[in-house]
Amino acid sequence: MSNTAHAADHHHETFISKYVFSQDHKMIAKQFLVTGMFMATIGMIMSILFRIQIAWPGEGFAIVNFFLGDKWAPEGIMDPNMYLALGTIHGTIMVFFLLTAGLSGTFANLLIPYQIGARDMASGFMNMLSYWLFAASSVIMVISLFVESGPASAGWTVYPPLSALPQAMPGSGLGMTLWLVSMTLFIASSMIGGLNYIVTIVNLRTTGMKMTRLPLTIWALLVTAIIGLLSFPVLLSAALLLLFDRSFGTSFYLSDIFIAGEALDYNGGSPILFEHLFWFLGHPEVYIILLPALGLTSEIIATNARKPIFGYKAMIGSILAIAFLSFIVWGHHMFVTGMDPFLGSVFTFTTLLIAIPSAVKVFNYITTLYKANIQFTPAMMFSIGMISTFISGGLTGIILADSALDITVHDTYFVVAHFHIVMGFSAVNAMFAGVYHWFPKMYGRMLNQKMGIAHFWLTLISGYGVFFPMHFLGLAGVPRRYYTNSEFPLFDTFIDMNVLMTVFAIIAGFAQFIFFFNFFYSMRRGPKAPQNPWRANTLEWTTPVEHIHGNWPGELPVVHRWAYDYSKPGKPEDFVLQTVPLEDGEVDGEH
């Protein structure tokens, strides 16, 4: 971005108020995106480091030593505690910092005011606060990587007593305290942000923008914010109680513990309580990640198929059904904790029910492609990739939802493969799709398409290369979070599979450099974007390419139709902006 290009609109602003403490939703969206990308890079490097360890256990690597230093990787051989720490922070960063804040933060901020026809968020100040709390929590998370006893290492789920007792592992010392502080700020950021999204969508829709005319992106972001607002406080309480147990000697989660030669005083608590509290957020969290992803792809697929999204109302219905069900399935993470078998049966039932609205969404996506006129922009490629990963990952969920089958695959690599494909990979695909699609709106310039396509294929192929074979590792009984599999003769058959997966992980890492180059190069030197590059219907494409405060130079646009009038018979073009009035006798929406 050049200063001169924007000078006309921002003559009264200083550098600080424009780029740092900005209250403009567009700038905040970009801040979320770039911070998310930065954190994701850290998370990705971590994953490559621990993949190297799994593939070649006991061998020294200069690159491992380069990143971890002599303390944690003497002669390039990773310390087992550091291995666990890398897994923990990788999970935390990817789930929360990239796919919650990075994804929702970016696209909710960018798209909500634009697509509902509002000048900005309901509260610009709260929006700024939300970003800066997120930034502070990112900084603390990064700082925790450098403390002497190492970062938190009890897994991203931080189950006590492991996470509560520094005697249990070094990472449960200062590293864990910082993790909790960082997550507390993160939750505050999410909740302030979410509250703002809901208020904005409910109150600030422009004239004519009925709920039934909202693009599916906005529906998804609205429901996501509601889920977050209802479930994040529970994680906050879980984190606070853990903090109490760690620092003030309470016994919420701890009882009957003998460790490091000493019987501890804790009495009457239960670690299972933490698991319940954690997963009461933890499962809805999956949909906090997934729903925005589904919302973005719905929009992109409709635009590039040049066809209305199939079953608009069914799509909204499935979003609502998924959101409701997501609150009553958390126990499927706990089938083997010793909870009552009857409870296990109930959770099996509710969990498998989620497959129905999910299946409806997939069928609707596929049917949207039927008799379409598909344009394969990079965003569309990523969206179709997302259909594939959502199917591939979703289907293995049927296995994990079934308590009887879960006994065999619980906590094995099968689980890792499942959630990386259905949640991680799908959401990352959707996020890339979103960046390629709305980059012109964010930076006023176009990304290079060919680089985008190369980035897409390398990412999709290497992603499947890592996670597809991984299912088989889990089915053979290989547990996750093992520093090495070499202690069990049973697992020797899988040594070369681990090497294969690591090679693909490294390729996937390199593929992201293409994206980074494309992103930062095009931001400054890419070709100037036309106002409506993808010939889409939604309101954001009626705003000027150069960002201005208040988004629209004159009056706010008035909406006359739903967002999906693509290829409508009798229209001069294959798209009709939402601002175009209905003709006499023309029916709006589904018919």
Added chain:
Amino acid sequence: MGFLLGFATLLGVILIVQIIRVFELTSKLSGNDQSTVSWKDNRNRAFSWLLFLIGYFALFIWVVLRWGPHVLPEAASVHGESIDFLFDLNWIIIIVAFTITHVVFVAFVLKYYARPGSKAEFITHNNKLEMVWTVVPASVLAVIIIYGLKTWDEFNGDVAEDAINIELYAKQFDWTARYAGSDNQLGKANFNFINTVNPLGLVTEATIDIRIEELNSQIAELNEELKHVPKDGLKEKEKLASIHHKETQLAKIHAFRRNNELAKNAAKDDKLVKVEMHIPVGRQVNIQMRSQDVIHSAFMPHFRAQMNCVPGMITRMRFIPSITTAEMRKKTGNPEFDYILLCNKICGAAHYNMQMNIVVDTPEDYEKWIAEQGTFNSKLMAALGITEMDNKLALK
């Protein structure tokens, strides 16, 4: 290997730099329009999905052929066979759904990519069709749910009359198996009793005496030290806290003597084994699990059995082994085959190596093996160097 990796890294960097350069040049040549897709590119990208589909299925088949024989090793428990049947049912459903959806969407991609003169049809919804694809998955799921819950109930079945009671005790980073002994009853245990000679904290007359004596001497020692630390200092506070802690423990131990008359000596004949445990084929093993420090998980992939070990509570599971180790060695053609118990819940640095061998014996071999194992009490006495103590306590 380090060299190889470095070389691969270098190659990767060069590759990417080259790709970027080529794209930059071509994009300049093509007039730099990045918002539309040329007909040719659009066709190529559509057909690249066909390549993807072929590649994906090829990967699927290759992985199944290469590693398929090693996954879900033959189930060696009675309920495990039902689980495997349920797995097979699920695989069929998953593979059919996976194949149909992937083939259909790629077919649509190939059929409906934009080309000169092509147009999309304005189709918004179809209630009948949507009803079909809501009802069909729902009915398939109903089948899975019913079979699933049936199998789940089997895993959570009742304790058989002839079941063998075993405790699995987890701590960082090993397992101890405790057999119930001749009374087939696992004696009481409590973490306040844990010391070097009683790692599981079993409660017997002898361990009560040992702990009382031990704590009394520790308290006396602390009181002695207390005299030599400065008054009102941090050191004094620490000592006082330790004394309080030990006294609380002592009170709890005394309470055991008062309250648990019946169960007090059930642990005497319990048998503790490490590294390798034996179980008989065809007889139910009723396992209770405890943990000393953090959450562990007892996972036995061949028996399709898994349960967490949670500090502060007792968890349980049961299964009937159906194939002996000797038979399994023949079946797999691997003379070194052993059933394993591994820890499957992250528990600290050596989590990856917290294991135990399980040997499934014929009933006769099992009886022989268990008879050879010494009881907790005899081992305790041996450790203390007291042989007559047992008799003396009995007299008391």
